[in-house]
Amino acid sequence: MTQEVLSQEKGSDPREEVRVGVYVCHCGLNIAGTINCQEVAEFAATLPHVVLAKDNRYTCSDQGQDLIKKDIKEHRLNRVVVASCSPRLHEPTFRQACEEAGLNKYLFEMANIREHCSWVHLSEKEAATEKAKDLVRMAVAKVTLLQPETESEVQIIRKALVIGGGVAGIQAALDLADTGYKVYLVEREPSIGGRMAQIDKTFPTMDCSICILAPKMSDAGRHPNIQLLTNSEVQEVKGYIGNFKVKVQKKPRFVTDDCSACGECAKICPVTTPNEFDVGLATRHAIYTPFAQAVPSKYIVDRNLCLNKENIIVCDKCIKACERKTIDFNMKPETLELDVGTIIVATGADVYDPTSLVNYGYTKFPNVITSLEFERLINAGGPSGGHLLCPTDMQIPKSVAFVQCVGSRSEKGRLYCSNVCCMNTIKDALLIREHWPETEIYVYYVDIRAYGKGFEDLYKRARKEGVHFIRGLPSEIWEDRKTRSLWLVGENTLLREVYKTNVDMVVLSVGLEPKADSEAVQRLFTLSKTPDGFFMEAHPKLRPVDAPTGGIFLAGCAESPKDIKDSVTQASAAAARANILMAKGKVTIEAITSKLLPESCTGCQMCVKVCPFNAISVNKELKKVNMVEAACSGCGTCSAECPFNAITMRHFTDDQILAQIDAVTEFDADKKIVAFCCNWCSYAGADFAGVSRMQYPTNVRVIRTMCSGRVAPKFVERAFARGAAAVLVAGCHLGDCHYINANYQTQKRVERLWKKMEKFGLEKNRLQLAWISAAEGERFASKIKEIQGILNSVSPEEIENSKKMVERG
């Protein structure tokens, strides 16, 4: 939107009087059930600059929005406040409404009286209503100071990066490539294919997994728009939506692309190790290809296993065996720098390792296998040529027991349901039936979850075909020394009787868990995690494939355990979302960036030191700094750092935040907790507490900043000066900051304040610092309770002293 247009906008003229309209939303009974919305509206009407205040059932509804638009026109409103849910949910909605009514969308503010009030104080109606008033007061105080802003536009690079070459990654890459975008598909393993390549058959349709995957793999392999980067890992991600700079390290294969995969090299390779792809059931050599259908179809040398260490070739058998002379032990890792506009994270999941569940005897008893091992055993291309063999005697088992929920839905493993194990077991049971009808099959389960299309039929079929389903997991499994057969003991919870069954083979139906290194991936892409450890979506309902960071999307089991169909669905969805950005070719960035006031800048360079994005540089001759707005991501830590108030943060100016603080502390300051919460983690965490209806004391007032790094010491001091009982500064966990490392500045500043408080003999625990992730609603709630506990011991004198501290500086 150009400057000219803007100047006609309402509120753009500083001389014109401020006219605020306030709308209090009932949200059905979500809010109105606890808060007296009418009372809040009436209260709002009494606030300065407020020309009208209304309450209605659903402000977010079309009527609700139309009302706002109408009022803006009729009552010449130039500021709007909506008191309803979290801005993280509906701010965009209302901003758009304002814009449609010709009001600059940055002249809109929300009061979060649902997640932060009605839902978390269900039983304290009055207190909640009072709190709601405070929240509205704060919103109005801020909105009157808001300024119209222009959003800057950034170009979106029309290239995509897909991390992870499992079926999800492959699908996403193919979709984007077919749309016409250049796609980099990065896979850590030597071949794409992922888990699906290991599986024998897929449920519920029972088609051969590799048969349907292989064509997709080779499509991805030879697609002109896809650059396959196998045996590669992302090392560094810089930049922002539309303009990511990604460093990918391509680890050496030690075999050139001329490899024809003839396999002569592996034949004579003198060293062997259990093959990961066959879960250790088969052997591979130091030079190998993970599996027959691998893409790219090239061999690779495992240098950890190979006899040739360092730069000395001890063994040259493979080199000699290779007719095309493709083996080159001198290959070095290369680092590629990719510029991409969008990123799809499809890093997948790990399979739960049941070794720790000692009562099941995995790794103690050879005939206890995992469901993944089962897949390899039953697979015609597997180590046993598709014959389900008991490892001890290499005979077809006469009886097989499946044990469900191994590592899932249990304190011992993971708390969540792994989603695929029930159907997988049913499928496996039917496979045994099909091949060896004589074999008895028992399935020990807690619940059978056959929720998907065609699942129930499959379940019924299994029952019809005589698979025994026993409700109640075995408490223990042990081996018969002589026969090597296995005993399962447990309670049949339906018949309320103890069972003791003897079988030849036990299959542990293991669950899925987050990749061991998902922490690293999380940091690289500044993602968040849900409590189960999988990556968190921007919104569980409305933006289920977007990551919180703009331009990054999630697909497959990295987001949560899911079956192939769901993975592919989500992959296509993620691709479609990325496509939207790239098709547009540009995106407008929220006008929440730092602005330099050159006249006040002394060139002290404090800001330069703290900026995580190197957006600030020094101008030697002017003795001032320069700010590159495009590079600024808007954490505002520079503004917090500047001793001369020479940097303001658009839409989160000092004045605006101070106004909110003053609003909080206007009445009963000595009973209130002023909480500064960062938009990405802590504020979201508080929202999550609301969504989960976690109850906590009503006297907390949350002030939202984009990053905890924005919280300047003077804010805290102002709160104390105004007699606030306590102050909470909350941000993302160290290392998870959405602005790389800005929250380390937060920590420094708070520590400095603590020292100061100590100097003045103040209760320094009245200032709290907490790292609360978006998933940690519980943590937020308990933190408030904790502070409440502290407050009970805070005396009026203490509070007076703290006022003085600020006066004395």
Added chain:
Amino acid sequence: MMDESAHPYEKFLRKDRIPHIWCEGCGNGIILNCFARALDELNIDLDKVVVVSGIGCIGRVSGYTNTDSFHTTHGRPIAFATGVKLANPELKVVVISGDGDLFAIGGNHFIHAARRNLDIQVICANNFIYGMTGGQSGPTTPLDVWTTTTPYGNIEQAFNLVHLAAACGAVYTARWTTLHTRWLTESIKKALNKEGFSFIEVVSECPELYGRYNKMETAIKMMNWFKEASVVEHFSDPAKAEITTQRIVVGEFVDIEKPSYGRLLREMKARAAEKMSDGGG
């Protein structure tokens, strides 16, 4: 277990001459070993191989190979080899000699044979010193090191042999250490099949007279020096491949095609013969 004749490379050696005179851990033995292996893998007719050597420890090598062989005067093996090769082009003539022999007293012959692109293979055992005479400094002695004639540290710049060879026009040039036996063997094989002048420098350990005086008392220590210091950089700029005590760049540096002296000589003879049969001349 003790069946000597069973050693796979026995047939490449003059059995009655083994054990050789070289010291414990001397790299010359490894070079001979790699050479034997190369002959074995190419299975060349040993009757058509001539090994020519000069003076110095490695000069004795010609006495150990089970081929026709000649142990010439100091510095002259390449000149001698020139005569052999031109007189009977069917023969594979390989010169194996030391850095002092080939590049000090024999430097002139080396550069001209390379310039002519004469069809011979030159393998240089570079041990940085004159071993046979007791460890004096030579044309490849690195700066600062101690030898019996540089008691205050060597103040002469060393030859960068691969650079020299490349500059003189060798069509194949490689450098390895005696620890890189596999690569060395491959290079020797390449060289043997190459038309024209090929040169392979083998950085070779002399624990007795180089190592001992430069803080590497044992052959193992020298080998570990090779291990730490060597970096494989195929076809990197030979000019930047000087050997220092910290860094030994190894690899293939040159592998080009260029009409060899032998080929041009054949063609010239043909022209001359024709002219004569036309009754000219």
Added chain:
Amino acid sequence: MPVRTWRRPLDADKVKPPRAEVHIIKDRCKGCRFCIEFCPKDVLEESDEINKRGVHPPRVIDEDRCALCGFCSAICPDFAIYTREKNAKEKEATR
């Protein structure tokens, strides 16, 4: 794909690498220890016997460890050691 590889692979017998014979020609050894130092499988150690050259030739610790890479013979300056596939001779004969 990190997996817990605790099982003996089912095809362990099929892909078992050939067994090696390590031959040491003791009296040729000059005791440089290259074969001992650079054996990737640590098959060799210094023996305590003294050969006719007055040095300790290497001795095989465990022949079955040998991967037949042949580096010992490749790096031996004295042609004093070599490896051979067990029963290689017979194989030759039968071929």
Added chain:
Amino acid sequence: MTTVSVQKPKIVRSGRRFISGDIACAEGALAAGCRFFAGYPITPATEIAENMSRRLPEIGGTYIQMEDEIASMAAVIGASYAGVKAMTATSGPGFSLMQENIGLAIMTETPCVIVNVMRGGPSTGQPTMPGQQDVMQARWGSHGDYEIIALAPSSVQEMFDLTVDAFNLAETYRLPVFVLADEIVGHMWERVTIPEVESLKIVNRKKPTVPPGNDFAPFKPDWDLVPPMAVFGEGYRFHATGLTHDERGYPRTDSAEAQTELVQRLCDKIRKNKQRIVRVENALLEDAEVAVVAYGIAARAALSAVRKARAAGIKAGLLRPVTLWPFPDEHVAEVARRVRAIVVPEMNCGQIVREVERAAKETPVIFLPKLGEEPHKPDEILDAMRGMRK
């Protein structure tokens, strides 16, 4: 063996031809079967190289100009070991550079021919002027003890004939053989008769009689003290070295016996065959009272001096050593017994004269030195003879 190619037509341009000594030398080499020439330009021998560079390729031989005379000599030895008759041609300075490898040729018993077209020395001296100053260098030039063969042509015809002989001797006795010409003989143009190849006596080195195998010893001599010569590429896989060696060619650096056995044989194979090797030419010696002993170009002036003397009534005669080495001392001694005195004109300050004096015992020897542009004038020699009367 490439020498069979001698039988091919047109290789030798037989008949009467008017050519220079250097050309005649080259033609003689080709006639003798020489098929390899390695050299380095030097006055006054250059024309030999030039001629070889033109003629050898025509008949399948190889000419190469090496980087110096050291290399030339080494290459000649190499070629000879590869079974090809090889030669080089040079003059004083180059001859000096060749000495070390001449020693190698002697030690490794390498048949080859070195032509030294002598010029004025020492050092660079007078490149375009004649001299006979390298006679002793030819005998003793390389270090160590050995016997050698050197021939001294005194005409263009002899440049042809003696070059052929040089190759035959080299092949017979397995050693380097010198042709000690001089600038005048080399540059002089004369009519020569080049015989039909068939009429030429060509000697090729003895081949081993045993097949390749363990009982072959490359340096085991026959009755004539000369070992048969295997060459590279024939399958004998033998070793040769400049070190003192045994019959198998293996170094024997620590044994007095080996040293004695080898070095003594190297000398004896010449000494014991001296009668077969030595050649002289006599003129009017039968009744001579005064004898002139001269070789090379000096011998031509000496001959006319002798004729003049006879005309003047002096009974003079000429003894011309064709082989300077081994020196024909018996011949000199025999003449010395019959004559009153011996005159020795040489283009140097006295080299062969020492050998003459040694052989002549009491018989007085008058030495006529000569340095620079011209050889002796017949009258100078005549005067010397006149001084011998009364």
